[in-house]
Amino acid sequence: MSRIINGEQVNNDEAKFTVQVFIDIGEEIDSCGGILISSRAVLTATHCVYNYDTNTTYNRILILYGTRIYFESNYSANRVVNVEVCPENIRVKGRFTYNDIAVLTLKNPIQPNNDIQYAVLHPNNIIGRYDVIAYGWGLTHINGPYSERLLKVRLKTINNYECYKHFFEPFENPDSTILDLKIICAKAVNRSTTFGDSGGPLTLMNGNLIGIISCGKRKYDNDKPIYFTRIYSYLNFIRTAMQRAETFVP
Template sequence: MFKFVFIVTGIWLQSVYTKDIIGSPCTLQSSNSPGQCKLLTECKEIRDEAVLGHKPPQTCDFEGTQTVVCCPKSRQPGDISKKKCSEYSSFTKEKQLCGHNIAKRIVGGKPAGRTEFPHMAILGYKQRDSENRLWICGGSLISKQYVLTAATCTTPLTVSEPDLVLLGVTNLKDTNHRQERKIIEKVVHPEYRADAFYNDIALLKLDKPVEINSYVRPACLNTNFDIPVSQVVATGWGLTQFSGSRSEDLQKVTLDITDHQMCNSNYRNIRPLNKGISNDKHICTGSETEDRDTCQGDSGGPVQIHHNNDPKLCMYDIVGVISFGKGCAQGPSVNTRVSYYIKWIEDIVWPENTQ
């Protein structure tokens, strides 16, 4: 009788102990990455490895005949972006003053500060029978080797496809701190179609990593659908008025986030928008009281907010990619909402961190 009670008690204690282990954090020794203790039968990654005859898994404990393994922690979209944002933020000094004021009025805009938008990029298109390039579309540096832009900017224009990215300058003729990188790969979103205004987003891989400094530094990505402010900042070298002249100096403008229904009503009966403005995939911006807007040549550039809503810290979160609009300052402009595409971006830009 005593022996029976002892065995049952021992099993009960083992069961409680194991339940405490299951779900607890662990660290994968092979990669020093975070994991979670799970039954082998509930960890698909380890099961698949075992079927292929790979090395035995790292164990946390045992439950009867079942092994409790250190299972790679499932990655959530946005996890890598947040980690990288923290890494890029370390290149700035705490509360470093950017030497700028938030723009109040790239129609109705004003010149950007020299180191205000170090993630800002512009794409170069080689002209036929010439070594000169036309600098047309914008982009955002989001890692040491990738630029985020619009899919429309990767297709051949009247000149050619883009083959070069310029970073580190606000004036296009400036040679100080200028960094040029060749484009070695264009990754257009697989659901983008040239005859529709949806999924207008692409990634450009550079031939070599940029040199990070005060003039060239990746931006953060806004990973949440909700945007914590009512205004955003757009930047670009595009036209300063419809069919006007372009700016040699980087311009910035503060825009209101426009109500989705109101924006949708402005784009009715347009064939490339047969499903209307998508609240998940689009962000509309503009101004009801002043002539402030993005314009021709700004496509692909960033729509951004101050990181952690702190204008003194020289970091921005990219919330949108400038896509299309009706003229310039003639109604709300439409931007591709970055948060919808976070997983797609992360899987391409940081594949070594994906699981």
């Protein structure tokens, strides 16, 4: 699970769609980021909510929202009643997952207010170099404490060939065509996401959602990029799952 390193605190009017996802995995509680996209639907990473040993989704998941403070005592909470993962989800090796996207259905609807809003899904594909922002609760510096406040880190997208050279060589026979279609790669010097912020948002500078944090650096290395699930490639899946979430009856 990725954590933002060397990030800066967000302004009060930024990323109000970012939520905290807490998953009971049995022996402990894991946490991830999430993105509110409608009154009853939250986007996150599949690897946060899926048990690959049993090929089932975890069934005890809680969403915290409307706060910039990590696990704040005065929080609003909502239980997840259904998890829908991409039907093509494939675990490849280690922590890398093709189609690392899931839609969580909330028990109760969340209405927008001064502290919460729905993310805008960017309607177009992102090709080339763009300035982007990733959000999450993470490390204030290497080997330091986790931040209690929501952080952001500014990155720049890179082409997937450069990403492949740095990140995917250790994997056997990765499908470069799938990588080109399904992921966005980005990096910046001295700033990153690492384990813990998985499932959180990647946005353009205008706030539109273009990616989901899938995997950060395994160790702190300025030369290695970060990869994100590319929202554009899953718009049909997201919209269909979102419609089902809005009418889901527990």
